[in-house]
Structures are given as structure tokens and as C-alpha cells.
Amino acid sequence: MVGLGAGELEALEGLYDRYSSLVFSVAVRVLNDRQLAEDVTQEVFLRLWRRPGSYDPERSRFRSWLMSVTRNRSIDERRRVVRRLRLEEREDDAAPDPPGPERFHDPQLEAELAEDRRAVREAMTRLPPPQREVIELAYFGGLTQVEIAALTREPLGTVKTRIRLGIQKLRVALVDLRGEHDVKSAEG
């Protein structure tokens, strides 16, 4: 990140090699479109290149911040496309992943992220399906509670309760992971 602030292209290369697959994966998950996901990935890294100071290390971990920016940009892009094409897509989180992209095979990053990913995926899998569904529609679909209620044909109160219970369960399941991050932050 320091090199990025100094305008060193090698620093951007390093960050791209380290995080591009994560950024791209989230963008694909939100957009369900490889081309649009590539556009978002490019935009995220160019923004970082032009304004490295927009990341404040005091406020969040870099990876969390990058994921948050990627998710917001992806959701914005999806809304823009939907508006432009007047599509009324139905988000189906049970659908298989879109064809085309290959699975990730970088052993170094895979090893680094494996533990965190395993914990998060396991915690998500353990959620009751209705709770997992509303959380995924909200996070990856960018839908409001009202939109989720309309889409799932469930009462708004039910959606609210499922979100609350789901997030609480994730909180309990991931408490160890958060603790590890705190320790890592303290050590770093």
C-alpha cells in the first residue's frame, strides 16, 4: 500500500495478484455476468491506484474494505444494468454458478484464505436455508427487506426476523474468526 501511495506500478501488481480473484469472485457472485464483473474489478483497482488514501487502515482491515467497495460497486452496476435493460430478473441463489470462469487455483492465496473461507462457508451452510436465503439476497443481491419480502412472498416481519436471527448465528459461529483477526491486528 505504501508503494501504491508513491505511484509504484509494482505495488498495484502485487495487490492485484493478491486480491483480484477475491474482488472478481464477489463481483461475479453479485452480477452473475463475467464481463460486467471484469469491468467492476478493473474499476476497483483503478480507483485504488488513483486514490490510495481512500483506504483508512484505522477504520477497517484492507480486505474487508476492498470487499465492501467491490460489493457496493457491483450492486450499483447491477441496478444500472437492470434499469437500462428494464429486466426483471429474479435472483435465484440456488442456481448453479455461471459457466465460464474457472475455479481458483493459486495455492498460496488459496492456503492463506482457506481457513477463513472454510469458516465462513461452513457458518453460512449451517444457517437454516430460509435465513441463508434472505442474507444472500440482501448481501449479494443488494435487495432491501421490502424487496426480499416481495420476491420470496413472505411477510416483511418474517424477513426481518430471519435476517436478525441469521446474522446473530453468524456472529456466534464466526466469533473465533473475529478473535483471530483481533489477535492478528494486535500483533501487526
Place this chain on the structure above:
Amino acid sequence: MRPEEREQLLAAFALGTLSEPDGAVVRDLVRSDPAAADELAGYHEIVDMIALSAPLRRTDPTLRSRVLAAARKDRTRQTRRLDPRRWLPWVAAAAAITLLLAWGWNLQGTLDQVQRDNSVLTAVVEAEAKRLQSLFETETDVSSQALQLQVQSATSEIELALAVTTAPDVRSSILQSTAAGHGARGHFLWSEDTGAGWLTANDLPQLGLGLVYEVWLLDSRQTISGGTFLPDDAGRVESLVLPLTTLRPSRIVIAVSPQGGADNPGATRVLEGFVLR
């Protein structure tokens, strides 16, 4: 508010799934209740991890080349526009013309302009100096690497801000407050040659958690974001405006966006102005 309802609101807010006006309720809550702010931070931590549940995918190898090529081109553009050999002769020529005009035609008016320009330059330098000072004074816990990064970033912004404000083609716009701006005021300098602008605004309304101000530049064909910012406690900001693509803006809009930026200016606009040619 019942504890269950409070948890429901905070969890949904962190997940970004809350509609207005419930979002406003949460923002008020965390402003008035530090415990709620802590709870919300905890929910944000959880929500940020959800991204890791997306299946990892490999990017197209050509994307790496495209990103790096765009960054390289961008650096070349910045280097070129920051190269004093390129803009100093223009500054000197502009200064000479200004002096001639002052001497021969409208001395008082030109002096007023020079004074205004000086005040803008002073504001640029003061703003960045304040930022650097606060970095050293308040961020003693930050690692030296992070501090170095922020200092480098600030230094780079000073250079670019000076390039904008001294560019011969710089255009000045007064920004007018909308109803949502509640009397905010703004001033915008734009240089096409530099490809960047300098925004100064005062009395901007304070924003709720998760919201930022976003600068939008509009020309006849497109609307491009110039970046996001947060004003200080007094509602003041001095900031560079760096659109990602080349354009010749005819209008500038300052609007409220979610953190990370939006895809268009949206409904909550606080300042607007025209970039006159």
C-alpha cells in the same frame, strides 16, 4: 425501542438492506448511543465476512494486463500534467497576459482576480498542511508504513491540486445549495488540461453512518463520479476531484451516496453548479 427491534434494525443496517426511513432511525440511534455504534461495528465485521462465502474464481489473464495498462497510462498522464516543463511556460504566459491586462485595461478587476486565485492557492496549501499536521499529531498509533502511505498520498494531492489551480485553462464555478443542502456553499475549479478539479465547500449537512458525499461531473453524454469525501465536523471540505475517464464537464453536482459510491447522483443533491466555458 425493544432490544429485539434494536438488534433487528442494526443487523439489517449493517447488511445494507434497510429502507429509508428506517436507515435514518439507525443513524440517529448510533449518533446518540455509543453502545449502539459499537454493536453496529460488530455487525459490520460479520457482514464483511460474508463476501468470503462467494466461490473463488480466477480472473481472465488479459484483465491483469488491461488494469496495469490503464494504470500505466494514467500514471503517464499524471506525470505529464505534473511536469513543470509542460505547465510552467503556460503559467508564465498567463501571468504575463494577466499583468498586461492589468496594466492596460482593468487593473482593479484583475487584482481582485489575482487575490481570489491567491486565496484558493492558500486554501489548497492550508488544507493539505492541516491534513499532514493532523496525521502526525493524531495518528501516532498507526504503523510507520501506513503513515508513510498517507503522507505520500497527501503530497501527491498537493502537487495535483497546485497543478489544477495554476493551470492556464482553469475554470471557476460557484456551487449553489439545493433545498437538501440547507445553505451549503461551494466553489469548484476545473482544468481540462490537468483532468482534475479542486472542490471547496462549507456548511455541508452532517451525514449519517454509512453515507458519504460524492462529486458528479456531467457533460452532454455522460455522468462520471469524481470520487467521494466526508466533510469535517464543521461541514467543510477541500478536495481533489479526479474522474476516472476524460470528459468536458458542463455541470457539477454534489450528492449523498452510500459508502463506496453510487452509480448516479440520486435524489439527495446538496450542491449544483455550471462549469462555464
